Amino acid sequence: MDAFISLIDGFAVLSDPMNIVYMFVGIILGVLIGVLPGLGGANGVAILLPLTFSMSPTSAIIMLSSIYWGALFGGAITSVLFNIPGEPWSVATTFDGHPMAQQGRAGEALTTAFTGSFIGAFVAVLVLTFLAPIIANFALRFGPAEFFAVYLLTFCSFVGMGRESPFKVLAAMMLGFSLAAVGIDSVTGQLRLTFGSVELLRGFDFLIAVIGLFGIGEILLTMEEGLAFRGKSASINMKIVLETWKKLPKFWLTALRGSLVGCWLGITPGGATPASFMSYGLAKRFSRNGARFGKGEMEGVFAPETAAHAAGTSALLPMLTLGIPGSPTAAVLLGGLLIWGLQPGPLLFVEQKDFVWGLIASIYLGNVAGLIVVLTTVPLFAAILRIPFSIIAPIIIVICAIGAYTVHNALMDISVMLIFGVLGYVFKKLSYPLAPLVLALVLGDMAESSFRQAMLSSQGDLSIFWDNALVGTLVALSMIMLFWPLIALGLNAFRNRPPGRASETL
Amino acid sequence: MTHVTPGSESGNEHTVSTRVMELVVSAGFIAVSILVMWDSRRIGASWASDGPEAGYFPFYIALIMFLSSAVTFVSNIVTRAPDRSNFVQRSQLALVLRVLIPTAVFVVLIGYLGIYLSSALFIAFFMWWLGKYPVYKVIPVAVAVPLITFMMFEIWFLVPLPKGPIEAALGY
Numbered sequence: 001m002d003a004f005i006s007l008i009d010g011f012a013v014l015s016d017p018m019n020i021v022y023m024f025v026g027i028i029l030g031v032l033i034g035v036l037p038g039l040g041g042a043n044g045v046a047i048l049l050p051l052t053f054s055m056s057p058t059s060a061i062i063m064l065s066s067i068y069w070g071a072l073f074g075g076a077i078t079s080v081l082f083n084i085p086g087e088p089w090s091v092a093t094t095f096d097g098h099p100m101a102q103q104g105r106a107g108e109a110l111t112t113a114f115t116g117s118f119i120g121a122f123v124a125v126l127v128l129t130f131l132a133p134i135i136a137n138f139a140l141r142f143g144p145a146e147f148f149a150v151y152l153l154t155f156c157s158f159v160g161m162g163r164e165s166p167f168k169v170l171a172a173m174m175l176g177f178s179l180a181a182v183g184i185d186s187v188t189g190q191l192r193l194t195f196g197s198v199e200l201l202r203g204f205d206f207l208i209a210v211i212g213l214f215g216i217g218e219i220l221l222t223m224e225e226g227l228a229f230r231g232k233s234a235s236i237n238m239k240i241v242l243e244t245w246k247k248l249p250k251f252w253l254t255a256l257r258g259s260l261v262g263c264w265l266g267i268t269p270g271g272a273t274p275a276s277f278m279s280y281g282l283a284k285r286f287s288r289n290g291a292r293f294g295k296g297e298m299e300g301v302f303a304p305e306t307a308a309h310a311a312g313t314s315a316l317l318p319m320l321t322l323g324i325p326g327s328p329t330a331a332v333l334l335g336g337l338l339i340w341g342l343q344p345g346p347l348l349f350v351e352q353k354d355f356v357w358g359l360i361a362s363i364y365l366g367n368v369a370g371l372i373v374v375l376t377t378v379p380l381f382a383a384i385l386r387i388p389f390s391i392i393a394p395i396i397i398v399i400c401a402i403g404a405y406t407v408h409n410a411l412m413d414i415s416v417m418l419i420f421g422v423l424g425y426v427f428k429k430l431s432y433p434l435a436p437l438v439l440a441l442v443l444g445d446m447a448e449s450s451f452r453q454a455m456l457s458s459q460g461d462l463s464i465f466w467d468n469a470l471v472g473t474l475v476a477l478s479m480i481m482l483f484w485p486l487i488a489l490g491l492n493a494f495r496n497r498p499p500g501r502a503s504e505t506l
Numbered sequence: 507m508t509h510v511t512p513g514s515e516s517g518n519e520h521t522v523s524t525r526v527m528e529l530v531v532s533a534g535f536i537a538v539s540i541l542v543m544w545d546s547r548r549i550g551a552s553w554a555s556d557g558p559e560a561g562y563f564p565f566y567i568a569l570i571m572f573l574s575s576a577v578t579f580v581s582n583i584v585t586r587a588p589d590r591s592n593f594v595q596r597s598q599l600a601l602v603l604r605v606l607i608p609t610a611v612f613v614v615l616i617g618y619l620g621i622y623l624s625s626a627l628f629i630a631f632f633m634w635w636l637g638k639y640p641v642y643k644v645i646p647v648a649v650a651v652p653l654i655t656f657m658m659f660e661i662w663f664l665v666p667l668p669k670g671p672i673e674a675a676l677g678y
Contacts, residue, residue, distance in 0.1 A: 051665065054664070165578065166574075167574040167575070167578045167581075168574075170571070171532070171535045171571055174539070174567050174571035174574070178538065178542045178567055178568060181542075181563070181564040181567070188559070190549050191549075192545065192549060192560055192561065192564060193541075193542060193545050193564070195545070219605060220602050220605060220606065223604075223605045224598040224602055388637060390632060390636045391629075391633055391639075394628055394629040394632035394633070395629060395647075395651055397605075397628070398625045398628065398651065401612070401613065402621060402659070402667060405616075405668065406667070409666070414613050414616060415613055418609060418610060418613050426531060427531075429527070429593065448563045451563060452558050452562075455558055
């Protein structure tokens with residue numbers, strides 16, 4: 001019950017009215033970011049990060065995480081009304097959400113989506129509250145070898161759970177690691193990969209990469225589709241909300257399944273996008289109305305939204321307890337923590353109790369506030385989406401440029417952002433995954449230094465990675481994840497069935 | 507993909523096949539990995555008396571990148587069912603370049619004019635050229651956005667952004 005008492009202390013942190021104000025500001029900004037093409041959770045938070053440097057870390061993280069919740073909610077609005085997923089994890093929401101809107105049931109679809117998001121996040125934050133202290137406590141005993149094994153598991157999971165070709169996942173990930181290595185080596189002080197350039201001394205900041213890959217890249221992709229947005233209008237009133245809520249309880253099993261899938265994929269870095277597809281697929285298989293999925297089934301909106309939001313929330317668990325983010329947005333939040341001088345990891349729960357529990361309490365409150373905000377402001381955000389792309393696009397590009405500049409006050413970074421934007425566009429088109437690239441760029445230095453520390457303490461003997469049961473299990477799990485595509489192929493051949501075709505939709 | 511003239515009005519939508527782009531991108535990965543391996547070897551990628559040298563970790567990272575990209579490259583050459591689908595339609599590429607080129611000019615301009623003036627010019631040009639908006643609609647947006655940005659960054663949050671001769675003349 002320690003967690004419960006700490007949580008109550010956390011709510012006390014929120015009693016500062018300014019924190020509540022920041023929370024609402026964050027959620028409204030987040031929904032706005034979620035509905036606009038080219039701005040999403042990861043790069044939205046990255047751009048707004050410099051603005052929070054003058055706040056206290058607790059207020060800042062409350063505002064930034066609220067932006068994240070808002071973006072998770074906001075993605076559903078564009079999916080349902082415009083059939084354009086504002087975020088990758090809301091692609092599955094379009095399958096049934098947009099048909100519902102076409103049948104004039106937009107209000108119902110949105111209420112279902114928002115309620116699903118809320119339930120998913122709620123389950124995930126319960127998991128977070130009670131699991132995080134245990135994991136943090138456990139991780140206090142971790143040495144460099146154990147930490148490296150956890151990093152290994154994180155990155156191997158991308159290969160095992162990714163929807164893309166494992167070779168492309170590896171290539172993208174290793175590009176991230178290589179970019180992270182540019183600059184001064186933190187152990188020996190030697191210059192690496194700088195080729196005599198002063199500009200490269202600073203290395204590549206992942207915030208710049210995030211803004212370019214997800215921001216500019218997304219704008220270019222949207223541009224391909226042409227300039228016109230044609231959407232359905234929606235109004236949500238209390239009557240629709242209550243009627244929808246009356247229908248939802250019978251889908252409790254779908255919600256539970258979605259939340260669990262989401263929590264699992266959020267903690268292991270599968271992320272919100274595969275979670276939403278998996279939950280949709282499971283709901284379709286197990287529902288009595290499975291055959292009608294894709295034609296406007298409420299359950300088909302409910303399932304992916306619960307999973308996406310559960311994954312988005314539980315991605316914070318490894319970020320806070322181990323310092324290993326489960327998603328690009330969690331990685332950006334991690335970057336924020338480092339800038340405010342907080343070292344994420346097990347010690348955070350010992351040294352910065354107020355901060356951690358204030359953040360966890362704010363997730364509870366933030367999701368309630370988010371639900372209220374989105375249910376009341378849908379028409380407003382739908383109206384923003386009607387602003388033509390040729391006005392919105394240059395404004396978003398300007399915002400991205402400002403965001404890239406303010407990270408280090410360096411003009412050069414704006415050009416780097418543009419290059420990452422083109423890379424993001426080409427990679428997206430050839431389905432090279434961006435999340436492992438970004439996470440490798442964030443974690444590259446830390447993974448390398450834990451590897452080298454482990455190697456130093458063992459005098460270069462690799463057997464340190466199966467020295468004790470814990471590290472051995474982690475490494476074994478990593479290897480299973482890494483070779484999962486091969487194992488799955490073998491299993492399928494063994495069962496004499498055609499290989500799974502779940503990965504054709506994205 | 508730059509050898510395609512943007513905005514050409516011919517009915518041919520073909521640019522390059524997805525297979526060619528796959529080859530180009532994986533070749534790019536291979537080139538980067540060779541560069542990283544070469545530089546890591548230069549600073550030492552082996553085991554010194556005091557532990558791994560600075561190039562040790564990047565060298566093996568690049569080696570994995572080399573191997574996995576080589577698989578992608580080779581599998582796209584020897585495949586029995588090459589992906590001959592169009593990587594990007596000509597008209598789509600034209601639209602993408604219409605965003606990309608002005609953005610590149612905008613990024614260059616920031617260095618000379620400061621971010622506020624170049625944003626105003628960029629937004630105005632974009633709305634006028636791509637959106638075909640009349641001047642009386644272009645001007646308010648192009649002026650308001652940089653003005654709001656200025657208030658937000660320079661005055662409320664005290665975050666300095668790049669400024670040019672205009673701001674200097676106004677005393678900032």
